[in-house]
Amino acid sequence: MLVKGKTAVITGAASGIGRTTAETYAEQGANVVVADVDREGGEKTVEGIEEAGGDATFVETDVSVAADVESMILTALETFGGIDVLFNNAGIEGPLCEFDSYEEDAFDRVVSINLKGVFLGMKYGTQAMLEDGGGAIINTSSVAADAGVIGRGAYAGTKSGVNGMTRVGAIEYATDNIRVNAVLPGIIETPMHERAADQKPADRLSRYAVSESMPGKGGPEDIANAVLFLGSDLAKRITGVTLPVDGGLLQQP
Numbered sequence: 645m646l647v648k649g650k651t652a653v654i655t656g657a658a659s660g661i662g663r664t665t666a667e668t669y670a671e672q673g674a675n676v677v678v679a680d681v682d683r684e685g686g687e688k689t690v691e692g693i694e695e696a697g698g699d700a701t702f703v704e705t706d707v708s709v710a711a712d713v714e715s716m717i718l719t720a721l722e723t724f725g726g727i728d729v730l731f732n733n734a735g736i737e738g739p740l741c742e743f744d745s746y747e748e749d750a751f752d753r754v755v756s757i758n759l760k761g762v763f764l765g766m767k768y769g770t771q772a773m774l775e776d777g778g779g780a781i782i783n784t785s786s787v788a789a790d791a792g793v794i795g796r797g798a799y800a801g802t803k804s805g806v807n808g809m810t811r812v813g814a815i816e817y818a819t820d821n822i823r824v825n826a827v828l829p830g831i832i833e834t835p836m837h838e839r840a841a842d843q844k845p846a847d848r849l850s851r852y853a854v855s856e857s858m859p860g861k862g863g864p865e866d867i868a869n870a871v872l873f874l875g876s877d878l879a880k881r882i883t884g885v886t887l888p889v890d891g892g893l894l895q896q897p
């Protein structure tokens with residue numbers, strides 16, 4: 645068991661990558677705080693973990709609201725006595741829309757969840773980890789941070805920002821036993837991917853559609869396994885890394 649006895653807080657854990665990562669951490673011996681705006685989905689994640697013999701609790705959290713993020717971290721301290729791993733994973737894709745027609749409100753919403761949400765997690769997560777002797781933070785970025793994915797201007801901006809905050813955090817806390825890394829999922833089969841696949845790019849841009857180099861698609865377990873490694877002591881010298889899990893998508897010319 646790679647994370648036995650550790651406590652992991654996972655945002656966006658009611659669905660997709662977050663849920664599978666919560667299940668993976670629980671299987672590997674961690675206590676899990678399942679955080680999400682979606683109460684029904686979050687409670688379902690907890691139920692699944694408990695049925696499999698693991699330990700988890702749900703906390704309703706909007707990652708764009710400071711008070712929610714603060715109480716999410718407090719839940720870990722009060723329920724399980726500490727925090728070892730924080731996976732800042734909640735995110736939205738926003739509209740598929742070129743810049744000339746991207747609505748300002750939609751931009752603000754993507755930024756508040758994908759960028760501010762990770763900022764708040766890092767703020768309250770590091771405060772608790774500084775008190776608790778250290779820990780590992782993993783942020784969910786995207787290949788969209790490092791490649792021009794059409795129609796995803798706001799989304800790409802937030803994910804590039806996540807990479808930047810990851811690097812800064814790695815250095816700020818390098819002497820405090822706090823590691824900060826990011827994963828960059830490629831095309832992963834989740835409800836978000838299904839929604840995104842239904843959004844159609846403008847015809848004149850369709851030749852820029854992205855695909856992975858390896859055949860098939862990644863599954864949420866591919867991300868969960870990378871996050872498990874980065875949160876475990878196997879990765880004790882790894883910090884500031886932005887790790888693509890993308891079947892070679894970013895290596896394409």
Ligand SMILES: NC(=O)c1ccc[n+]([C@@H]2O[C@H](COP(=O)([O-])OP(=O)(O)OC[C@H]3O[C@@H](n4cnc5c(N)ncnc54)[C@H](O)[C@@H]3O)[C@@H](O)[C@H]2O)c1
Pocket residue numbers: 655656657658659660661662679680681682685705706707708733734735736737757784785786787828829830831832833834835836837
């Ligand atoms: N699926 C992919 O292909 C892919 C690719 C690259 C990056 N990502 C990233 O992976 C992460 C997880 O995506 P997924 O594919 O599992 O999507 P998903 O839609 O299946 O799950 C996202 C979860 O985040 C939650 N969420 C949304 N807004 C929230 C908020 N304000 N506060 C708390 N929770 C909130 C949702 O309720 C949902 O449970 C996201 O950050 C996404 O940008 C996904």
